[in-house]
Amino acid sequence: MFKISSTLFLHFIHKRSLNTISTSTLPLPSVSTIEFLTNSCGLSSGSPTSAGRKLQFDEKHIHQYEAIIGFLKSHGFDNSQIAKLVSKQPSILQSKVPNNLKPKFEFLQEVGFVGPLLPKLILSNPGILLRSLDSRLKPSFFILKEMLGEKGNSIKNSCDLSTESPSSAGGKLRIDEKNIQQYEAIIGFFKSHGFENSQIAKLVSRQPSILLSTVSTNLKPKFEFLQEIGIVGPLLPKVIASNPGILLRSLDSHLKPTFRFLKEILKSDEKVTATFCRCTWLLTSNSKGALRSNIDILVSEGVPSRNIAKMTEMHPRTITRNVDRMIDAVKTVKELGVEPKDGMFVYAVSTVASMSGSNWKKKINIMKSLGWSEKDIATAFKRFPLYLTCSEEKMKDVADFCFNTAKFDTRTLISYPVLFKCSVDKRLQPRYKVLEVLKVKNLLKNRKIASIFLKGEKTFVEKYVVKHLAEIPNLMDIYRGNVASETKSVL
Template sequence: MLGFYCSRQLLLLKCRVTQLGFLRQNGFFIVKSFTSVAISHSNEGPGEEKRSFAVSYLINSCGLSTKSAILASKRLQFQRSETPDSVVHLLKENGFTNSQISQIVRIQPSLLSCDPKKVLLPKIEFFRSIGFSCSDVPRILTSNPSLLGRSLEKCLIPCLDFLKSVLLEDEKVVLTVKRAPRVIPFDPRNSMIPNIELLRQLGAPQSAIAFLVTNFPSSVTIKHTRFAEAVHEVKEMGFNPSKIVFVVAIQAFTKITKSKLESKLELYKRWGWSKEIALLAFKRHPNCMLLSDEKITKAMDFLVNEMSWSSLNIARNPTVIFFSLEKRIIPRCSVIQILLAKGLVKSDLSSSTFMLPGERSFLDKFVIKFQDVVPGLRNVYLAKMHLSGLGNAV
C-alpha cells in the first residue's frame, strides 16, 4: 500500500514539474509557466498516454504553447523521444533557430515522426545546391513548412526546373522563391504553364514574363480562368502586350475585383479626377488602384489642398502617391516650396524631377546646392516640417 502511495506521489510530482515548465537543458527555455497543462495519466488509455507524452514533448522540447501543443498532438503518436529528438537536432545543425523550429513543428507536427536524414536533409541540401544561402534555407522553409513534406522528385525539382526554364538564370529563381516561397508547391501544369503560355500567345516578350514571375510570382500561380479574366480586362483597357506595364496591370487585376476598382475610381473622383484621368493614372501605374483608401486620401489631401497640384499633374506621375507622406512627400515638397518662393527653381518644375530621385541625389540637387543661399534649408528638410511652419524656420 505504501509503495502504491509513493508511486502515485511521484507521478503527481512529475505532472507538477511538467506544468511549471522546468525544461531539459537542451530545451528552448529554462522556465515556462503554463495555465492549463494538467496531464494526468490516472484514467488514460494507451492512446491518451501517447498524446500526453506528445503534448509534454511539444511544450518542453519544441517551445509550443499549451494550446498549440494540444492541437499538434492530435496529428502525432509517439511515446519515445528518439525520433523527434533527431528531427530537432538535424534542423539545429542546419541553422534553424529555436523559434523557427517551433513554427515548423506547430504547422507541420507530423515532421517529428519522419526520418530526418531521408526526408528533411535531402531537401535542405537541394535548396543549397541551387544557390540559396545557409540563412536563406531556414527562412524559406519556415515561411512555408509544407515544402519539407513535399516530394523532392515529384514536386520541388519539377517546379524549380520550370521556373528556371522561364527565368533562365538561377539567380532569378532564387530571388523569386525568396520573395514568394509559396510559389514552389504549386503544380506548374495547373496554372503557371497555361498562364505563361497565354502571355506568349499575346506577344508578351520574355523580359516582361520574367518581370512578372520574379516580382509578382503569386499572380502566375492563380487559377487559369481567373488569370485569363484579368488578361481580358487589361486588353480591353488598351494596354500593349509588348510593354512591361501590361503584365503589371494583369497582376493588379488579379488582386482587385471590378467592384473594388469602381470604388477606387470613385475615391479618386472626390479629389478632382474624372474617370478618364483616373484611367490615365492606372495606365501609368496600375498599382495605384491597390493602395488603401487611407493612403490615397492622405496623399491627395496634401498634394491637392496644400500643394495645389492639379489632378492631371498627379495622374501623369501617380508614383508620388506611393511615397511616405511624412518621410518623403512633405519634406521634399517643403524644400521645393521654399525654392519656388525665392525663384531658385522653375515654376513649371515637374514633380517627377524632385520626387523620384534617390535621397542622395535629391539632397545634392535641391538642398546642398542652395544651402548657402538659404542657410536653413537643410534643417527644414531634416526636421520634416509641415509647410505651415516653414516661414519662421528659414
C-alpha cells in the same frame, strides 16, 4: 504558461534505472508513522525497493520520513495517494525535502502541473522524484518545449497537436510516444541547419506531419537540393518556415521540375532562387498546372518573353493565381487600353490579378469620388498601374496633399500617378517645405514640381538641399523637420 501533457513528459524522463540508499535496521519510535508505513504502504524491514535492495527503517530517519509525508500532504496528496506513492517507490523516503523534493515540485508547478494535476502526474510515475532536476527533468521539458513551441497552454494550443487528436490525414497529428526518438532526430536536424526554437515551433504548428518525415530519405535530400540552388544560411530556415509545404512535396516529381520550368523563363539559377525567396509558394506550385497555364496565356497574347520573365521575377505570385483570374485580368487590362507588347502590360495584369472583382470596383469608385473620370483612371493606369494597389486612406491622403497643399491640378496627378505610392509624411511634405523656401528665395528653376518629388533621395538632397546651404543655412533642418518654414505656400 507552457504546459505539456503528463503522458508525453513522463515518456521523456523515464529512461534511467533508479538508485536507492540502504540504511541500518533500528526500531522506529513513532508508532503512527510505523503503522502508516507498514499497514498503508506495505513496507517492513524486509520490503524490497525498486532496485531490488531492502528499505530498512532507521530510528535516526523517522523525522525525515515524517517531513516527507508532511511535505506531500502540503501539496495536495491525501493518505491513500501517499501510501500508493511510497508503495510503488519506497526509496522516495530517502529524499531530502529542501534539496530534492522541493526544487522538483517547484519546477513542476512552474511548468503547469498544479492543483490535483501534480499528485496525479507523480503517482503515474514516482520515478520523476528520483530523477535529476538539472540533468533529466529540465532537459526533457525543454526538448518538448522546443518541439512544441513556446505559446499556448497545452500541446494542442502550442502546436495544434494532441495525444488524442486525429492523425495528420484528418488535419492534425497524433503524438505517439513511441516516436519520440524520431521527433528528436528531426528537431536535431533542423537545429543543425540553423533553425531556432521559434522557427521549429512555427514549422510544426503549421505542418505537424513534418514530424512523420524520415531525415535520411526525405528531409536531407530536400535540404541539399535547396542549398545547391543557393538557399543557404539564415535564408534556408526563413524560406522553409514561410512555406513548410516545401518539405512535403516530392523532390523529383515536384520541386526539381518546378525549378527547371522557372529556369526556362528566368534563364539563371540565381534569378530563380531570388524569385523563390520573394514568393516561397512558387516552389510548391504545380509547374504542370497553373504556372504553365498562366504563362501560356501571356504567350498567346503576344507578351514578350523578357516581360514575362520580368513579371515572374518581380511579381511571382501573379503566375500562381487561379487561371480564370488570369484570364479576367488580361481581359480587363486590354479593355483599359494597355497593349500586350507594352512594357507596362505585365505590371497591369499583376495589379488587376491581385484584387478580387469587388475590390477592383471599389478602387475605381474611390478615384471617381476624387473627381476622376474613367478616362482619367485609365490614363493614369497606363502610366503606372500599381497606383490602384494603394489603400483608400493612402489614396485620399495623397490626393489631399497634391490638391490642397501643393496646389496641383488633376492633370498633374494623372500624369504622375506614382505619387500615390509616396509617403506624405516622409517624402512629399518634407520635400515640399524645401521647395517652398527655394521658391521664395528665387532659387528654384525647375517649375515641374511633381517630378522633383520622384527623384532619388541622394539626388534630391544634393541638388535641392546641400547645394543651397550657403544661402539658407537651416535648409537641412527644415528638410528634417527641425525648423518650421516661415514662408507661405507660393507654389
